[in-house]
Amino acid sequence: MTNKDLIVDFVALHGKKGARYTDIIKFIYEHNNPGMTYDRSNRGYYSSAFSRWTYDGKDRRYLLKGDTCLVKLGELYFAKKNGKILHTPQKQEVVWED
Numbered sequence: 001m002t003n004k005d006l007i008v009d010f011v012a013l014h015g016k017k018g019a020r021y022t023d024i025i026k027f028i029y030e031h032n033n034p035g036m037t038y039d040r041s042n043r044g045y046y047s048s049a050f051s052r053w054t055y056d057g058k059d060r061r062y063l064l065k066g067d068t069c070l071v072k073l074g075e076l077y078f079a080k081k082n083g084k085i086l087h088t089p090q091k092q093e094v095v096w097e098d
Contacts (some may be wrong), residue, residue, distance in 0.1 A: 003028060008068055011079040014088045018076030021050070 010027050011019040024037040029045045038045075049063040063070050070077045071085055081087045 007063060009078045011070055011077050012086050018078050065078060
């Protein structure tokens with residue numbers, strides 16, 4: 001099982017509540033570093049998997065690509081497997097900006 005699969009499964013366990021970015025980073029940091037505890041200084045760990053902004057200019061958002069990936073809705077992430085979002089939030093608000 002790849003780290004991407006582990007992360008998608010972790011987010012799927014959150015169901016309709018979704019998972020926060022910090023929860024995902026804490027999970028994968030502690031998984032990859034047994035015996036170590038996540039703290040604020042580790043908040044950038046794995047960030048390139050969420051953002052296309054990298055030092056080398058390559059798009060590395062592999063957690064947000066493909067049929068099995070994460071989908072961001074509002075401020076939370078949800079699991080998508082085989083092209084289908086497993087859980088959608090109970091309530092989605094539409095915010096209009098002027």
